[in-house]
Amino acid sequence: MICIDSVMAGILSIPSCTIKPGICAITGPNGSGKTSFLKLLSGIIHPERGTVIIRGEDPDRCTIGWVGEYPDRNMLFTRVYDELASPLRFAHFSCEEIEQTIKTLASDLGITHLITREIRGLSGGELVLVAFGAALIAKPDLLILDETDSHLDDEFCFRLDVIIKKSNIRHVVFSTHRPERMATADEIIILDEGRIVSQISLLDKGNREFDERLQDPWFWRRVYKHIPGDS
Amino acid sequence: MKREMNRVHLQGVVKKKGTFTLYAEGEFFPGVHLITGKVGSGKTSLGEILAGIHTPDEGTISWEGNMRVMLLQDTSYHVTTITVREEAASWHGNADQIISLAGLADKKDTDLFSLSRGELKRLILAAILTGKYDIIVLDEPYAGLDNEARKWVNRIIEISENQVIVIISHDITSLPDVQYLWEMDEGKLFCIGRVPEELKNWNRPPPLVRYLWRNGIILEGLARYDLEKAVCRIPE
Numbered sequence: 001m002i003c004i005d006s007v008m009a010g011i012l013s014i015p016s017c018t019i020k021p022g023i024c025a026i027t028g029p030n031g032s033g034k035t036s037f038l039k040l041l042s043g044i045i046h047p048e049r050g051t052v053i054i055r056g057e058d059p060d061r062c063t064i065g066w067v068g069e070y071p072d073r074n075m076l077f078t079r080v081y082d083e084l085a086s087p088l089r090f091a092h093f094s095c096e097e098i099e100q101t102i103k104t105l106a107s108d109l110g111i112t113h114l115i116t117r118e119i120r121g122l123s124g125g126e127l128v129l130v131a132f133g134a135a136l137i138a139k140p141d142l143l144i145l146d147e148t149d150s151h152l153d154d155e156f157c158f159r160l161d162v163i164i165k166k167s168n169i170r171h172v173v174f175s176t177h178r179p180e181r182m183a184t185a186d187e188i189i190i191l192d193e194g195r196i197v198s199q200i201s202l203l204d205k206g207n208r209e210f211d212e213r214l215q216d217p218w219f220w221r222r223v224y225k226h227i228p229g230d231s
Numbered sequence: 232m233k234r235e236m237n238r239v240h241l242q243g244v245v246k247k248k249g250t251f252t253l254y255a256e257g258e259f260f261p262g263v264h265l266i267t268g269k270v271g272s273g274k275t276s277l278g279e280i281l282a283g284i285h286t287p288d289e290g291t292i293s294w295e296g297n298m299r300v301m302l303l304q305d306t307s308y309h310v311t312t313i314t315v316r317e318e319a320a321s322w323h324g325n326a327d328q329i330i331s332l333a334g335l336a337d338k339k340d341t342d343l344f345s346l347s348r349g350e351l352k353r354l355i356l357a358a359i360l361t362g363k364y365d366i367i368v369l370d371e372p373y374a375g376l377d378n379e380a381r382k383w384v385n386r387i388i389e390i391s392e393n394q395v396i397v398i399i400s401h402d403i404t405s406l407p408d409v410q411y412l413w414e415m416d417e418g419k420l421f422c423i424g425r426v427p428e429e430l431k432n433w434n435r436p437p438p439l440v441r442y443l444w445r446n447g448i449i450l451e452g453l454a455r456y457d458l459e460k461a462v463c464r465i466p467e
Contacts, residue, residue, distance in 0.1 A: 029377040030349025069348070069375065070305065121249050125270035147348070150374035153401040154438050156270045177377055178402065180439075213462045214404055214455075226445065227438040 002041065002142070002171060007050035010036050011194035014050075019171065019189075023164070025182040026175040028191035034175040037191060038144050041173060042066060054142055055170065065135030065143040065169075069150055072119065072127045080114050080122070080130050087138035101137060109133050109163060125156055132160065136167050143167075145174035149181050157181065158224075183220035236296055237261050237365045237395050239281060241420075243290035246280060253277060255420035256290075259366075263388060263407060264397045265426075265453065268415030269435070274399045277420060278302060278370045281397060294366065301364040303372055306348075306355045315339050315346070315354060322358040332387075333357040348375040353383075360387040366395045373405045381405040385455070403437050409453045427452050 002019040011033050026034050039045045040052060043059030054062045068074055077083045081102065088098045106112045111129050114122065122130065128148065135143060143164070149157055161184050164172055174181075182188050183202075190198040202217055213219045239259040246253040253273045259281070268274050279285045280292060282302035294300060303309075312318045316339040319326035330336055333353040335346075343351060352375050359367060373381050385407035388396055398406065412423040414434055423432050427450055433440065439458070443450060446465050451457050 030353070030375070030380055031347040035347065123251070123271035124275070128270075147375060151270070151371055151401075153269050177373075177375070178404075180404070212459065213465075214459060219462070223438055223442045227441045 001055065002173075003051075003053045004040075005051050005053075007040065007047045007052065009040050009045055009047040009050075012036050012040060012047075013194050014196055017189070017196055017199065019173070020187065021170045022186035023172045023174070023184065025185035025188045026173060026191065027177065027182060027188060028197075032191040033194040034191055035146055036194070037189075038066075038146050038173060038175060041142060042144055057141075059142075062141040063138050065138065065140035067128070067131045067135050067143075067145050067148045069147045071131030071148070072122075074131065075119055075127075075134075078119055080111075080117050080119060083119060083130060084115070084133045084137055087134065091138065105133055105137055108166065109136075110159075124151060128152065128156070128160070132163060136163075136169070140169060142171040142173065143169045145172070147175050147177070149174070149176055149178060154180070157184075179215045179217060180220040180223070183217035183224065185217075188217070237393060238295045239366060239395055240293045240295060241280075241290070242292075244280060244287040244292060245289035246276060246285060246287050248276065251276075251418055253280070253418045253420075255280065257413070257420060257422050259395050259397060260411075261393045261395050262410035264395070264411045264413060265403075265406065265409045266397060266399045266413045266415060266420075267401060267403070267435075267437075270401075272415040273418045273420075274415050275370055277415060278368045278397070278399050281366070282368045297365040299362075299364045300366045301359050301362060301368070303355065303359055303367070303369045305370075306351045306375075307344075309355045309358075310343050310351075313342060315341050315343060318343055318354060319358065323362045325361070328361060329354070329357045332361060349377055349380060352376055353380055356384055360384070360391075364394065366397075368397045368399070370399045371402075372398060373400060373402050376405075378405075382455075401437070403439065403453060404458060405455055406453050407455075412453070427457075 004014050004017040007014045026037055028034055041059060042064040052059055075083050076086060084102050085098050088101060106115055109129050114126060176182060186203050188200045189196055241255045241257055244255040253276050255277055266274055280287060282300050312321050315335050319329040322329060330339060335354060372384055388407045409426050412426050414421045414423055423429055430450055443461050448461050448464050450461055
């Protein structure tokens, strides 16, 4: 559980919010505070007032994975292996452990063939997968995706959905403008001018608040159910 | 004097980048073109060639008619100044028009990098779309934009005249009225043809289009309102 209580942070003003374990989508107009909200959850910005607690801990004490819109901009190393290894090396894992973990993770992500490559020269999609690898390798308490979907096609997003489901991470929070992506979440938080204007559960079908079909996550679930992504 | 028609013409274009090779052939006439394709299929590389940033290794590209070409890349590549006011003034004259079109009148002195992603994108798009360019290549124009901003971009695109506008996007639910559809597939450019007549030849249509076809619904176009109309016809 993520609990936000009486928070004031930059443009954000959140009296109270609870996010259950699972996948949560954050949406809202430009400048509504989506990225600020994600930074708040990850401990990158601290609230001026109030508290954020993730599974009983302060965000600073949690392991957070972050993948942004341009994943390569957060990369620190020049080789894929070093980038994947970095969170474990910083945590003083042994070389054998690191090697084993990378092997398993790379195979899960389908990037075994990239391990020895340089980051430079990877395609956009390959960069996203490597960034996912670096975010997942430390088994984060919370995985954050900040509009990672904005340059990705549907099939690629389906592939990431499978990776996320398989990773068993307790909390995944992603920001998006695309209703079809929100369809993959368990709940949706809608922000406007730094405030939460709506929090909708998609676990319970009775809860429909979308008038236009193309804006309705339930409609998109229908589309994706009938059309598998791998065709 | 009759004004010559703007046109971009690619003949046997080949561009190599590591193990990736791009092949492109075709003519881009005035109107709105959509280029779709999977991640890594070469859409962005093609955009850079169309805009003249990269020259082909083989073949030729020619820009006929007027030659004012503009490419929308990732917005941070466009930033050359500090504030909104300075950035707007660095374009083509009417800074106030750009700022008000972008809806940033109350943020004139704001540092560009403290704008939200969508706000910076609106500023750059406003500068590009009011710049009277003859060929505009928009690489992922909708990324980072909310619904209102997407409609705003499309309104400006739809009133343009005699311009070749190329939209590179995988996001097909926010489009303006598109006249020509192209597809990149593993580095090769395919001309699918005029919209809506040739839509049926789309090799890799996105899930929504496949779902509509399965329900026997024929699309009258790719604009947002065409899709809204089409999804309303799906039986409950």
